[in-house]
Amino acid sequence: MSGLPGPLLGVSTSSVAAVGLLLPGGQVLRAATAAPRAHTEELVPLIAEVLGQAGLGPGDLAGIGVGIGPAPYTGLRIGLVTARTMGFALGVPVWGVSDLDVLAADAVRRLGLVPGLVLGVAADAKRREVYWAAYRVDPAAVGGVARVAGPAVDTPAAAAAGLAAAGVATTVGGGAALYAEVLNPAADGPVAVDPVLVAELAWQTAQRGAPVAPEPIYLRRPDVAAPAPRKRATV
Numbered sequence: 001m002s003g004l005p006g007p008l009l010g011v012s013t014s015s016v017a018a019v020g021l022l023l024p025g026g027q028v029l030r031a032a033t034a035a036p037r038a039h040t041e042e043l044v045p046l047i048a049e050v051l052g053q054a055g056l057g058p059g060d061l062a063g064i065g066v067g068i069g070p071a072p073y074t075g076l077r078i079g080l081v082t083a084r085t086m087g088f089a090l091g092v093p094v095w096g097v098s099d100l101d102v103l104a105a106d107a108v109r110r111l112g113l114v115p116g117l118v119l120g121v122a123a124d125a126k127r128r129e130v131y132w133a134a135y136r137v138d139p140a141a142v143g144g145v146a147r148v149a150g151p152a153v154d155t156p157a158a159a160a161a162g163l164a165a166a167g168v169a170t171t172v173g174g175g176a177a178l179y180a181e182v183l184n185p186a187a188d189g190p191v192a193v194d195p196v197l198v199a200e201l202a203w204q205t206a207q208r209g210a211p212v213a214p215e216p217i218y219l220r221r222p223d224v225a226a227p228a229p230r231k232r233a234t235v
Helices: 039-053 073-090 099-111 156-165 174-178 195-207
Strands: 008-012 018-022 028-032 063-067 094-097 118-124 130-137 145-154 170-172
Touching: 008 039, 008 073, 008 195, 018 039, 018 195, 028 039, 028 195, 039 073, 063 073, 063 195, 073 094, 094 099, 094 195, 099 118, 099 130, 099 145, 099 170, 099 195, 118 156, 118 174, 130 156, 130 174, 145 156
Parallel strands: 008 063, 063 094, 118 170
Antiparallel strands: 008 018, 018 028, 118 130, 130 145
16 A cells, blocks of 8 residues: 555454554555454454564554444453553554444445445444444545444444434444344445554544544443442441
């Protein structure tokens, strides 16, 4: 990919831990863990793996793109903390990008969707819910898509209604595949977030003068909360 300032690292922990490396010559490397709850143990070794395969060290990176969700609290937090810590230590920029935006852009590339078509994206949010958003295919936008609705978190049925109201013609993403009977996923559409696209779209957005801060999109409160203070005993 032309115009890159140097190697870019992409990190996504919205589902499994996945990392990608985008090199100025267009070469890409990817690594991911199959375990959905192994972010803490696997993320840093995965980063070392892709850098090692390219014959690079952390100091060779020119920037880091990181998925900001929406996603469950724990996994997303690990990816963001790792990316921000690396950026601070290396003195390189860290840019955020919505994981749903990445899935939408990936769908446009894979499926050859025509301009003007409205695409739905749904990711598994656990608790029998999905994160969803709708996008219009727009070649002038970053990644070829412009968000027109969402992001939101809903039951699959409520998400299907929201997507239908936005005029969605087809839906992609892990949530669409999980609730296929309601969300009618596109054949051959992306299911997982591509970490190379995380790096690419985050960098492209920053190049247009609108960098996205690496701050999380949760859409709902975490499962774990601080305990309430004890009530005082009365006598």
